[in-house]
Amino acid sequence: MTEQAATKKKTFRPDNHNTLGWKLFLVYDIFMMGIxxxxxxxxxxxxFLMSSFGKLFFDEIHLPEVLAFYKSDLHPWVIKTEGWFILFLVAxxxxxxxxxIVYKHHQRWFFFPFIHWYEVLAIIPYLRFLRxxxxxxxxxxLHELGYKVIPDNIMKKVLFYYRVVMEELSDRVVVSVIDGIKYELDNSSSHKKIIHDLVDHHRDMFAQALAEILQEALATELKAQQRxxxxxVGHIVKQAIEDTPQLTQLLRLIPIAGGMIENQIQSIGQRLGxxxxNGLIDPLTEGTATQPNQIYTLISDKVSHLNIENKALEExxxxxxxxxxxxxxxxxxxKQWQIELEQYDQSKD
Incomplete structure (x- = not known):
């Protein structure tokens, strides 16, 4: 939408509730709702009046002449006004x-009747209820704008039952779709291909997720426990040197300096370990969660490309x-509406 069109649209539907244009729209909405x-x-x-039940009702209250007056004088006017009202709705x-179209309210000029489908269908006499x-x-x-056209308690009930209807409809659709998928998996010979395609489609995502998990969990823990x-390991190497009797016996053959050399070898071995x-752990602690290091990326890539043509893995x-x-x-x-209803009943108790 161009800036000029946007300006026109804003001018036609002002956001300021104190403008004359907005007040005219408010009056028009109230007028349309009323008629x-x-x-x-x-x-x-x-x-009701033209039905047999209406005739029975007026006979019971002993006012058949009122019904006769309506049928003879008022009923034709009701039919005429309905015709006029339909013409008014069309216009x-x-x-x-x-x-x-002029103010470009929609991206295409022909979107309007589809967006306002209920108004188009309400013109048809048999679909008047859509009005x-x-x-x-x-x-x-009007209620959202702060005009309490409908009392709050009635509005809450209407919204509640609307959610009930929509939830029941959507739940039935979703459950039917899930049951259909399960039926296809149970009875279709191609269900393994479906599962394999599903796995293949998510291999890259799995590799990325696994690399991030290794980087966040393993790398962080290794860095914390590195010291x-x-x-x-240093103590293990030192203990290994101490537990080597051949080296100890050989060093003790060297007079005076033998013990010192033995201690130095143990210290060097410990530092070497x-x-x-540290040299082995440092590469595993590099990288970030968004950019895992190459080792984790390689591991994740290899794991994600495992062949799932394996019975245990398929199961x-x-x-x-x-x-x-x-x-x-x-x-x-x-049923979320049942939970809401139970909470409402409990609050009343």
Whole structure:
């Protein structure tokens, strides 16, 4: 969207609630909500009055002449006004579509009827009930702006039941999809290929994750324990020299300096063990979590490219896939609205 178009759109739908344009839109929304509700009320009343149940009701209250007056004088006007109202909706929708095109409210000019599908379908006489959706959207928008068109308790109930319906629908779809996947894995001869493709697709991600884990866990721990490991190795080398009787006997043959040489050899051996240990550990402590060192990267790459044409490994992968699907199925079957309802009942008690 160009800067000029964005400016036009902002001008057409001002964000400042004190502007005249915003107030006109507010009045227009309230007007549309009112006439839609009134229109639907008239249609519902007409349906009742023209039905056999309505005739029975007025006969019971001994006012058949009122019903006869409605059928003869008022009913034709209801039909005419419904026709006028449909023409008004067509004209109003066309004008709003034209305005949306001019001010580029959508990326394509033909998006408008798809976004406002309920308004388009509500023009059809047999789908009049969809007009309630527009009235509800207007009421909800006014409610968000701080105008309490709908009482808070009613709004909470409406939102609660809306979430109930949406959760039940989405849960059934997800559970059906999961069951379908499990059925395919159980009955399809190509399920191994599916699993292999799944593993192959995630090999690089697995290698990267494993390298980061080795860098964060192993490298950090080695660096923390490096001094202790080096000291232990040094003591082991020193003890190994002490436990070599041939060397001790040979050095003792040297008069006076033999004991000193033996101590020096032990000290050199200890330092040599420490330096070798530090030299082996230092390369393993280099790198960061985002850029693991080459050793961990190589190890992770080799592990990720293991051939899974192995019965035990295939069973492991299949078990992980099945348990993941089952865990997801159990989670989806949890009714969040039931939990919310129980919490509400407990708060009342």
């Amino acid at each position: 839609i509700v009134f229109n639907l009320f008239c249609l519902c009343a007409n349906l 109003e929708l066309s004008i709003r579509w034209l305005v949306a 309630l959706i527009r009235a509800g959207i207007i009421a909800y928008r 202790l490991i080096a000291d232990n 420490e330096n070798i240990t 492991l992968v299949e078990s992980a896939v099945y348990e993941s699907l089952e865990s997801l199925r159990k989670q989806v079957k949890i």
